[in-house]
Amino acid sequence: MHRPIRRIALNTGGGDAPGLNAVIRAAVLSAIHRGWEVYGIRKGYGGLLGEDGIVRLDREAVRGITHLGGTILGTTNRGNPFEWPLDTPDGITVQDRSDEVIAAFHEHGFDALIAIGGDGSLHIANRLAAKGLPVVGVPKTIDNDLACTQVTFGFHTAVQTATDAIDKLHSTAQSHERVFVVEVMGRHTGWIALHSGVAGSADVILIPEIPYHIEKVCEKIEERYSDGKRFAIVVAAEGAVPHNGEAVYIEAARPGRAARLGGIAERLAAQIQERTGHETRSLVLGHLQRGGTPTSYDRLIALRFGAAAVRLVAEHRFGTMVALDPPNVRAVPLEDAVGELKRVPLDSDIIETARDLGISFGD
Numbered sequence: 001m002h003r004p005i006r007r008i009a010l011n012t013g014g015g016d017a018p019g020l021n022a023v024i025r026a027a028v029l030s031a032i033h034r035g036w037e038v039y040g041i042r043k044g045y046g047g048l049l050g051e052d053g054i055v056r057l058d059r060e061a062v063r064g065i066t067h068l069g070g071t072i073l074g075t076t077n078r079g080n081p082f083e084w085p086l087d088t089p090d091g092i093t094v095q096d097r098s099d100e101v102i103a104a105f106h107e108h109g110f111d112a113l114i115a116i117g118g119d120g121s122l123h124i125a126n127r128l129a130a131k132g133l134p135v136v137g138v139p140k141t142i143d144n145d146l147a148c149t150q151v152t153f154g155f156h157t158a159v160q161t162a163t164d165a166i167d168k169l170h171s172t173a174q175s176h177e178r179v180f181v182v183e184v185m186g187r188h189t190g191w192i193a194l195h196s197g198v199a200g201s202a203d204v205i206l207i208p209e210i211p212y213h214i215e216k217v218c219e220k221i222e223e224r225y226s227d228g229k230r231f232a233i234v235v236a237a238e239g240a241v242p243h244n245g246e247a248v249y250i251e252a253a254r255p256g257r258a259a260r261l262g263g264i265a266e267r268l269a270a271q272i273q274e275r276t277g278h279e280t281r282s283l284v285l286g287h288l289q290r291g292g293t294p295t296s297y298d299r300l301i302a303l304r305f306g307a308a309a310v311r312l313v314a315e316h317r318f319g320t321m322v323a324l325d326p327p328n329v330r331a332v333p334l335e336d337a338v339g340e341l342k343r344v345p346l347d348s349d350i351i352e353t354a355r356d357l358g359i360s361f362g363d
Contacts, residue, residue, distance in 0.1 A: 013121035017154025018294035019302035020071040026306025044079030137321035149323035166200030173231040183265030197235035206240040212362025220360035
């Protein structure tokens with residue numbers, strides 16, 4: 001006989017993504033509909049460890065937030081309770097505080113946790129589930145790199161933001177007869193670069209799944225200039241790698257924090273200008289892709305995910321994640337969802353379409 005659900009908690013972790021507030025609103029209203037109390041843990045697990053607060057979430061707290069970017073609960077990408085960063089006289093070290101999280105969770109009388117996050121956050125949720133915490137995960141990441149779900153909320157909005165930027169660059173690139181290299185997010189996958197690059201009519205798209213040769217990139221650019229199209233747009237995922245080379249990082253890993261990718265656009269721009277002689281500029285879209293109003297698609301997916309997570313809690317189906325398996329949302333094991341990154345398949349129809357359109361991948 002399952003213990004009845006009376007009080008649940010929500011948290012958001014990792015980088016923010018458009019649609020987080022829509023998930024929160026759907027989960028809160030769905031839980032209240034069942035007569036439950038709902039609380040929000042601030043800043044990931046910080047609220048359970050005394051480094052932030054725990055707030056009551058009622059109808060008024062989530063009124064009018066579906067269209068808002070960000071998260072009303074705050075978030076952090078330095079909140080792993082298994083590797084909690086601590087300042088010491090000898091520098092930053094890490095400590096396993098996962099047992100404290102579980103103890104605090106039970107002290108507050110929570111019956112379940114809905115963890116909303118990406119690959120890193122759901123890895124944490126999966127480890128907590130293995131220690132007995134009743135968890136249901138919701139897949140959030142603009143990178144779209146979580147397995148077992150067709151799409152993660154936030155991805156569609158990030159692609160739209162990147163595509164809008166690429167559209168705007170076409171006119172200035174043509175006016176000044178320049179090459180522009182646009183760096184987009186995605187970490188070690190190329191979903192954003194591929195989708196926005198094809199939609200935005202880029203000439204070259206560089207993704208981590210296809211190591212590039214700088215000579216091939218320049219060859220495509222020279223081809224355009226020879227044809228009288230004296231400008232070019234290159235879209236590069238932040239984790240793009242040259243053949244027999246490595247990704248570019250702007251910050252090395254340190255205790256409690258992973259290394260930060262970035263700088264590929266600047267490097268490529270210098271290499272392209274040196275080899276071709278064409279004036280080349282770089283643009284890093286960065287956190288613009290995380291912010292702003294979610295598209296209607298991301299709002300709908302987020303609302304469906306939030307409501308589905310509450311249904312799984314009601315059924316005591318813990319250790320699972322909600323996932324889009326068109327046309328339905330279903331439950332998948334958390335362990336499977338975080339088992340490996342969902343990378344762009346090399347036989348993807350979108351890659352084939354890009355090649356048919358004459359887009360180069362630098363290979």
